Amino acid sequence: MEPDGEPYSAIVTGAVGCRGGRIAFIGESAEATGHDAVETIDCEGRWITPGLIDCHTHLVYGGDRAAEFELRLEGASYEKIARAGGGILSTVTATRNADEEALVRASLPRLDALLAEGVTTVEIKSGYGLETSAEIRQLRAARRLGYERQVGIETTFLGAHAKPPEFEDTGSYIDHVIGEMLPAVHAEGLADAVDAFCEGIAFSPAEVERLFEAAHSLGLPVKLHAEQLSGLHGATLAAKFGALSADHVEYADASDVAAMAKSGTVATLLPGAFYTLRETKAPPVDLFRKAGVPMAIATDANPGTSPLTSILLTINMACTLFRLTPEEALAGVTRNAARALGRDSDIGTIELGKWCDLAVWDIERPAELAYRIGFNPLHSRVWRGQ
Ligand code: DI6
């Protein structure tokens, strides 16, 4: 509930006006009559929300990991498979062997699944190339998706996702990421932000800190996979660098939450990974609430830990598994997801001057977006006024 208004900040009998792809009117339909529109569309009482934003995905990759899924069902753990060279590294091999065209073709059906549920902006990370040319190819393929479809694409450089086999240790690989890969990706203008996987099986907080210093010196914002499988206080480190978001954060503690509140870092919750890995430690949602840390939710769409391309199921899981309210979950895929991308001046709410990205729903009340499982009530989708 907003402090002074309807739940969900709803306008019960409202209208939205659009000019040049931007929102030119939002308010009571009675007040819209003075505006002379070229075209008027009657939504017949349907709900209109901001276009949904999936602010954390690894959507572009080669191959799949169905065989690993079977292994896990036979008892192998995600960490054990990763240490044995499977997991992320098997996707790295498949991604390195795919050209840009093949990556685009493999990713389009996954993107289309998101768009069919009202998504208008998608963040896509690299991190399955782990060498300069393959990372660049992955990011180019991600950007190309934005020309193939009516959708906003934000790209994030995740070279520090896993140590590739060519490197002896994570320290020497991070040196390479900082010294060569990041500058090359930045020179091509392919990264909107820099991310890393801060975890026992990936990179240490000290290594991430060096990467973040390099990102900042290039003027790039940072975000971090933090406290997913263990508590290393990556979230505190992220906050120290004014990170846009700390993501997963199941193991974040009170000190991490306080640091995030101070820096305005968004907590991006990823219930698809929690579900797939059958984790039991839920993120400290109550602490985030009390501290006023904005919570976003996202699919984490990736071939290993979250083969999920349904934003509506993600909303449901955030409520059922993490106990978000349906209103918090909707804010998590709109307003707060925009903040997690540093794009809140442009998208995420229906406000004057923002892009006219909308989703129109065949529902009686917004809680239906969270309540149903496997049902898609999208009526239509508007991207930049189209
Ligand atoms: N955390 C995750 O959950 C994914 N990446 C990451 O840093 C997993 C990626 C994968 O297993 O392919």
Ligand code: FE
């Ligand atoms: Fe992820």
